[in-house]
Amino acid sequence: MCKGISYLPSSCLEKAKEMRVMLSHLAETHHKHKILDGKAVHDLETLLNNISGLQAFRGFLLSEFSEENLEFWLACEDYRLSPSNLQKTKSSSIYGQFINPDAPQEVNLDAETRKALLSVTDSPCANTFNKAQERIYNLMAKDSFPRFLRSPYCMQAIKAF
Numbered sequence: 001m002c003k004g005i006s007y008l009p010s011s012c013l014e015k016a017k018e019m020r021v022m023l024s025h026l027a028e029t030h031h032k033h034k035i036l037d038g039k040a041v042h043d044l045e046t047l048l049n050n051i052s053g054l055q056a057f058r059g060f061l062l063s064e065f066s067e068e069n070l071e072f073w074l075a076c077e078d079y080r081l082s083p084s085n086l087q088k089t090k091s092s093s094i095y096g097q098f099i100n101p102d103a104p105q106e107v108n109l110d111a112e113t114r115k116a117l118l119s120v121t122d123s124p125c126a127n128t129f130n131k132a133q134e135r136i137y138n139l140m141a142k143d144s145f146p147r148f149l150r151s152p153y154c155m156q157a158i159k160a161f
Contacts, residue, residue: 063153064144072107076136087125
């Protein structure tokens with residue numbers, strides 16, 4: 001016969017409370033966010049660190065003809081992780097592909113950031129693209145990412161798991 005909750009050890013009661021909080025948080029998260037590869041996709045960083053999520057996001061951006069932001073962000077990540085002897089070559093490539101006004105995949109940077117980048121073309125360093133990369137990341141997080149979450153591309157990525 002059940003004697004009631006008061007007869008349970010306090011450690012069990014604490015564990016039950018923790019589980020209740022976790023379950024209510026999980027239920028809330030599931031309603032607000034998509035689940036991809038067992039993780040809640042509630043921010044762009046989670047998505048970019050998941051290969052399947054990154055591929056789905058790239059497909060979505062291609063469908064909207066706005067993949068240059070993601071490609072720029074990825075090129076900056078590659079640049080940031082490159083040895084210093086390759087940075088000059090990689091920075092030239094990034095300038096030519098994304099920064100210059102006639103670039104084939106020109107990204108939408110404010111004039112101040114673009115000017116700052118163009119002023120250091122001859123002497124790049126490890127953090128040359130940090131500010132521009134952060135601006136493009138924020139642009140994707142506020143604009144593209146919310147639309148992606150409502151798109152069939154996100155749903156397809158989720159169904160794959």
